[in-house]
Amino acid sequence: MHNTRFTFIDLFAGIGGFKMALSNNGGHCLGFSEINKDAINTYCDNFQIEASYNLGDITKIKELPNHDILTAGVPCQSWSIAGKNLGFDDDRGQLWNDTICLLEQSKPKAFIFENVKGLVDPRNKKALSYILERIKQAGYHANYYVVNSFDYGVPQNRIRVYIIGFREKSYFQKFVLPKPSDKKIKLADILGIAIKQSKSNQIVQMDLFGNIVESQTMSLSNTNGFNDYFLFNDLRNGHTTIHSWDILDANQRQKDICFLLLKNRRKSLYGELDGNPLSLVQLQNLDRSINQSEIDGLIKLEILKPEEYGFIVRDYDINHLTIDEKFLLSFANDHNIIIDVLTSQKIFRVENISITNTIESLKEKGIIECNEIRYDFKNTKISTGLFGVNRIFLPSSDIFPTLVASDTNDFITLKTIEASNHDDFKNKFISEVYNPKEFRRITKNEACLIQGFPKDFKLPETRTKWMKLIGNSVSVPVIDKLCKAIIETGVFESNQSIELQVVKENMQMRDCA
Numbered sequence: 136m137h138n139t140r141f142t143f144i145d146l147f148a149g150i151g152g153f154k155m156a157l158s159n160n161g162g163h164c165l166g167f168s169e170i171n172k173d174a175i176n177t178y179c180d181n182f183q184i185e186a187s188y189n190l191g192d193i194t195k196i197k198e199l200p201n202h203d204i205l206t207a208g209v210p211c212q213s214w215s216i217a218g219k220n221l222g223f224d225d226d227r228g229q230l231w232n233d234t235i236c237l238l239e240q241s242k243p244k245a246f247i248f249e250n251v252k253g254l255v256d257p258r259n260k261k262a263l264s265y266i267l268e269r270i271k272q273a274g275y276h277a278n279y280y281v282v283n284s285f286d287y288g289v290p291q292n293r294i295r296v297y298i299i300g301f302r303e304k305s306y307f308q309k310f311v312l313p314k315p316s317d318k319k320i321k322l323a324d325i326l327g328i329a330i331k332q333s334k335s336n337q338i339v340q341m342d343l344f345g346n347i348v349e350s351q352t353m354s355l356s357n358t359n360g361f362n363d364y365f366l367f368n369d370l371r372n373g374h375t376t377i378h379s380w381d382i383l384d385a386n387q388r389q390k391d392i393c394f395l396l397l398k399n400r401r402k403s404l405y406g407e408l409d410g411n412p413l414s415l416v417q418l419q420n421l422d423r424s425i426n427q428s429e430i431d432g433l434i435k436l437e438i439l440k441p442e443e444y445g446f447i448v449r450d451y452d453i454n455h456l457t458i459d460e461k462f463l464l465s466f467a468n469d470h471n472i473i474i475d476v477l478t479s480q481k482i483f484r485v486e487n488i489s490i491t492n493t494i495e496s497l498k499e500k501g502i503i504e505c506n507e508i509r510y511d512f513k514n515t516k517i518s519t520g521l522f523g524v525n526r527i528f529l530p531s532s533d534i535f536p537t538l539v540a541s542d543t544n545d546f547i548t549l550k551t552i553e554a555s556n557h558d559d560f561k562n563k564f565i566s567e568v569y570n571p572k573e574f575r576r577i578t579k580n581e582a583c584l585i586q587g588f589p590k591d592f593k594l595p596e597t598r599t600k601w602m603k604l605i606g607n608s609v610s611v612p613v614i615d616k617l618c619k620a621i622i623e624t625g626v627f628e629s630n631q632s633i634e635l636q637v638v639k640e641n642m643q644m645r646d647c648a
Contacts, residue, residue: 400412
């Protein structure tokens with residue numbers, strides 16, 4: 136295998152994750168395609184490649200030189216949860232067509248295409264079927280594989296889809312997805328610290344929502360049974376969930392009211408959404424002793440917030456309304472408008488109509504008036520966390536969350552905690568890690584290692600720039616394993632025969648001379 140030689144083209148090259156893995160396995164890059172200036176500079180700087188090797192914008196490439204394998208990390212925002220899930224309705228979704236056209240034109244022996252897990256979600260079933268059918272029409276036998284980078288040698292929970300195909304059916308049939316690595320690299324290895332195993336008694340393992348679990352894909356528990364990270368969130372509950380009332384100056388009575396809201400806000404009795412605000416009357420139906428001043432106190436602490444939930448519609452002149460105002464008012468029922476009824480309508484997002492702005496406009500015109508106030512937690516965006524912190528990972532954690540281009544509010548601490556029970560564990564974390572701010576973001580070198588690059592891989596100095604580049608990259612060890620599996624099929628063996636024939640001809644010519 137070490138003597139295998141093959142050529143490849145690197146589309147949507149980024150900073151060179153495909154390039155590094157394929158080159159390490161005998162591949163020779165004939166050219167790459169990238170339009171981001173920082174990525175181009177990083178690619179050329181690290182691999183000592185002239186910018187002239189950049190084929191440029193894929194939409195303007197007419198043909199590719201002959202090569203053995205085509206790689207492409209097709210932009211993922213069209214299918215990502217982090218994006219708008221527009222698929223082929225997004226111009227970036229159309230880049231799949233450009234990629235497959237170049238595949239059909241150049242006819243390499245094999246290819247590897249990478250994308251986010253969202254591509255295989257049920258909502259994108261038709262899109263995936265279309266892509267696979269187009270690949271088949273281009274003359275290839277292919278399948279898709281869902282792979283977690285953690286299984287192939289990086290301490291990161293990064294699930295991606297890889298579509299791998301061959302021009303010859305016999306090689307496709309020989310391809311076998313590599314088995315997960317026996318030796319797992321953990322977060323502590325990246326941080327360069329040794330973890331002392333706790334001798335505490337085993338405690339039941341819980342998931343993010345406080346449910347008992349037997350095992351999880353993402354290993355969140357070490358040998359003492361405690362979760363290896365703390366989640367900062369007011370909408371979920373668990374032994375290692377930190378709520379705003381845990382770290383603000385809230386008394387026990389206020390905490391009890393918060394837990395009451397937390398326990399009931401997801402019940403369908405209170406609305407159509409996954410989480411609904413509750414009115415004072417609804418809260419009093421759960422606990423008759425709750426009064427308005429207690430709710431106001433939680434608002435003052437910035438734990439709760441009031442929300443205008445219901446509106447009564449007054450008489451109005453339709454000629455004085457905007458198109459958006461007319462559309463919103465069409466959802467009125469018996470002269471009443473309920474916010475969660477509007478929020479549950481997908482059409483507002485599709486048409487890019489702001490419910491908040493339209494409501495304010497109708498209020499200013501005196502067409503609607505609020506007739507119901509409800510209360511919810513102030514921090515209701517789960518991924519944002521609390522006060523700039525989403526999760527803090529202990530060094531005992533097996534893995535770190537998916538690195539993304541926009542960075543996250545995920546942090547690490549180098550401190551380990553010894554505790555006898557869950558309450559002790561949480562209290563010690565707050566006093567020894569959170570309050571003294573004994574936590575930080577991962578560094579550039581750590582991000583490289585978490586993604587499978589050398590720690591000294593050259594990246595821009597600015598965090599927003601290097602995080603975008605490393606977050607958009609593929610995990611190098613995953614591509615390395617997939618490349619080795621493709622080589623194992625023997626698809627490039629004819630290359631070696633050609634090379635051997637050239638060597639023999641050169642020797643014969645030398646002998647004749």
